[in-house]
Amino acid sequence: MIDLSVKLGDLELAYPTLMGSGCYGSGEEFAPFVDLARIGGVVLKSVTRAPRLGNPTPRLVSTAGGMLNAIGLQNPGIDWYLEHDVAKFADRPCTIIGSVAGFSVDDYAYTTQRLAARPEIAAVEINISCPNVAAEGETFACDPNLTGRVVRAARGATGKPLIVKLSPNVTDIASIAREAEAAGADALAVINTVRGMAIDVDRWQPRLGNVTGGLSGPAIRPIAVLAVYEVARAVKIPIVGQGGIETTTDALEFFLAGASAISIGTANFTDPRVPIRIVDELREYLTKRGLRSLRDIVGKANLGFATAHQYEGDEG
């Protein structure tokens, strides 16, 4: 009997596959195509303290091996969200993880506290790395001190599992990861999108309404695998690997690099059957090798990681 379940701190997932924040709505949107009971969980679209209309269009551009997005965190704000939307998440057959974004340390504390208080929400991921919001939004994830402060604030706001999502747009992601761990994160989501832009050569202007956007999809996979590899050597808390996962081979690269779970975003736009396919094929992969649990492969291509974690008799 193959065990695909994973634990992120106190958060138990039946399957190791989360659907990336902002890519999967609240799950309902994909229900016609996927048995939500088999996808592990959905990380909801990031919510902020105040309502946000989001960026002007175009918000999406397809690029070589990926896409750029600049949604601008469109959302109704936490008050309206709690009043009208959250109750609906109760009947989802999979784990629901809230996502919080903000523009001040206080924003994160406030929004996290209010969202996490709801029983429909199993855990909270704080998006301190969304590259789409022009101003301060980004800097949290790019400065160790700011990261420490915002994580401590969110940690103080809830006892539920807290996932901190890191940005790849930094010189040294490991140092940021250490701060997040020290500040009380239960798990780290690695990575968010990579900053990029595309230009319309006919109209002589940026193709995104927001000028710059976040690159996602297979194009960023090597960047994400390395980020997971480096973060896994720097911290002991579990990692949710993401960035261009489209096939089971892709997913395995992340587990072998040191991720305990994975998140799938852009690949759902390629084919909504991807998450289920990966779960089924992960089971086959383990069976073929006579392994019983995903924990048996986590970090196995990451020597530094494996030794560090074996020391504690914990391979996950």
Add this chain to the structure above:
Amino acid sequence: MIDLSVKLGDLELAYPTLMGSGCYGSGEEFAPFVDLARIGGVVLKSVTRAPRLGNPTPRLVSTAGGMLNAIGLQNPGIDWYLEHDVAKFADRPCTIIGSVAGFSVDDYAYTTQRLAARPEIAAVEINISCPNVAAEGETFACDPNLTGRVVRAARGATGKPLIVKLSPNVTDIASIAREAEAAGADALAVINTVRGMAIDVDRWQPRLGNVTGGLSGPAIRPIAVLAVYEVARAVKIPIVGQGGIETTTDALEFFLAGASAISIGTANFTDPRVPIRIVDELREYLTKRGLRSLRDIVGKANLGFATAHQYEGDEG
């Protein structure tokens, strides 16, 4: 009559297309397939003070929309290079630009001084951002002070045009660019490869002998276009844009973002005819729009850039 020539400081190029360092040997290797008189110039493989055997193989891995490389700066060292190789570059029908890498400020000064002294070498590019050399090699490009110091040292070592090649693996590339400009760079090459890795899921080990490598090719183009866009707003010296340029549309994105010239690396592995095709199609593009010079489009999708530079009556 369309003018495709460009000036990088005192360096005059007949065509705006350089062949990326480490991708094109010394030009000779591609001579059977390309009329070197029409490619603009070749940036030679980076040379170091002492000989280097380079990294263990595999040194190359193909990835989605790109590739990873970890050559490890294999080269015979400056002494041998000057004695046996450089003379051969004299008969190349295109501009030859030397590339220097090193592991200390003194290395850069020493190697730049010796290489630039040779008449075969029209200009020197310093590679302070090669992501393949484990240790110090990388940090120069990742720290504004180190960048300033190394550029000042190289500047002091030669009066020939000095191009500084920046790394995208930083939190704020504009701040590094400003340091390089202040330290005396005549032009900036933006960008070098993006750090990444791939894992062999059958053998449970990194696919590159060096574990990590540099990502190049179309996959990184949006990252490179943004880097050029941001650097162009931060400095006044010309930019050599590069990162995933494969078609004329790609090249135009870089010019419109603010690059005065471009560099083509990985695309030569796709088809050696790419550089000539781009030169021909750039001419058509300008003709169709009734423009006479590439300078007429540089930075045109980059408002901040255009205004800043028009102020000086210089659109390039």
Add this chain to the structure above:
Amino acid sequence: MPTLQSLAAVHSTIVLDRTELAPGISSSSGPVVLLGFDAPELVRVTRPGQFVMAIPPGGERASTALGIYEAQGNRASIMFFVCGPRTRELATLRAGDRLDFTGPLGNGFDLSGEPRDVAIVAGGVGIASVLLPAQALVRAGAMVRLYYGARTESLLVDKAKFAAAGCDVLCATDDGSFGHHGFITELLAKAPRTPDVVLACGPSPMLRAVARVAHDLGAGAQLSLEETFACGVGGCWGCTVPLDRASSQAPRFPGADAGGSDVVNARICKEGPVFWAHELRW
């Protein structure tokens, strides 16, 4: 528009036929390809104006939005203009190959008002989204006039099918190679009678013109908007258009009183793709 409780599903079908309706002009302006496929279930549930997210066969590229052109018996079809990697990949499909997609998606045109006199305006491949509404309206006894515009005659594909369907067809081309020399909306402006409603699908500039002309004619206009999609099912908020908060299609969002706004960005793939012109705030 009528919000449909979703009858969408993943469909794995077989291509029945492939026709090149118009030749390619350049690499970024390739041929117009028609693919018919075996999808009785899709035909059964499709409403006029809906679309599918077609999955390019390679399995490496994002799925792409394509209107449902024909839907009869067990055959449905899509018609697309080859302009980039995904449509290029879809264009490699041949009869017998497998074609997967999700759909039907979005809310179609609102034909509930039982209009008697309808003007349908199509620009370029926008034609792909208006055959089903045209057929439904003619069946319901309405008088349907198709205003069909394209860059040049060769891109005025399949106009015969609309005539056969009982539409009165007027054409315009940018280069004057067929029909009126100019924009199709110039013909709409000269409409003999004010239609009960105008339905339109095509490039944004055309749709904006249709909105103006319909307003001047005093007719309501339903516009099927185009935008780059990612998910196509309302999950990513990448495909929005500003809409009056009072619109029945506006996503529920706090008003100015509650820190929100009275203009809301609605998802074209989910709340649309068809919107009433007078409710758009673009």
Add this chain to the structure above:
Amino acid sequence: MPTLQSLAAVHSTIVLDRTELAPGISSSSGPVVLLGFDAPELVRVTRPGQFVMAIPPGGERASTALGIYEAQGNRASIMFFVCGPRTRELATLRAGDRLDFTGPLGNGFDLSGEPRDVAIVAGGVGIASVLLPAQALVRAGAMVRLYYGARTESLLVDKAKFAAAGCDVLCATDDGSFGHHGFITELLAKAPRTPDVVLACGPSPMLRAVARVAHDLGAGAQLSLEETFACGVGGCWGCTVPLDRASSQAPRFPGADAGGSDVVNARICKEGPVFWAHELRW
């Protein structure tokens, strides 16, 4: 090996024929495809053991190294194992399609010693690089024995062509479905006489075994090495193998005395792909 002054060029050719020599097993182990194309100029200048860099038709993927399998009259051919995106794209080519490539590249096998008794060892698609040397040797009157190994019988493609060329063919399969059950090098080890020279092409583990066995037999071995290539022409130093600095194929590099080393990384695409086993320091 004989260093050839380059006769390489970019060739734009037309596919003459396409044959699937072996069926696919899995997505990462697809069919073995043979593509014949019209390239008289390539045929004229190709030496046994050289390769081409084939440009996948989509124009989006790196070119990929493939041995020149046949070369006669106007027709040359490549044979490849579909194992990833580039070979998958090349496999879509049909007769009449255009195939571009650069070549011939690399230095071939060294047949200058006019060996009378030659053992050729091929593993899997390594067979693609040894038909030309086999034909040349037979033509020169040598006695040629082909040791041909593969995973299973279906992957022992085109062995008849070697028999027809006048080779004495011995086979081995990992699963015993044809010929010797085990590694082909086990047969080589039992060679009745010591060949004048051993030529080999195939996966690295096989080549290392060939080197050992040839050494034990007291025969010199020329190995055609496999490695991931980028440029294929010596421009990127991505495809190296450690070589004795004294080798005639070693790139010129300072010795230990001058701060260098007596082992030099040689480019498989440029100095190779064929090297003398005893000069390798891998």
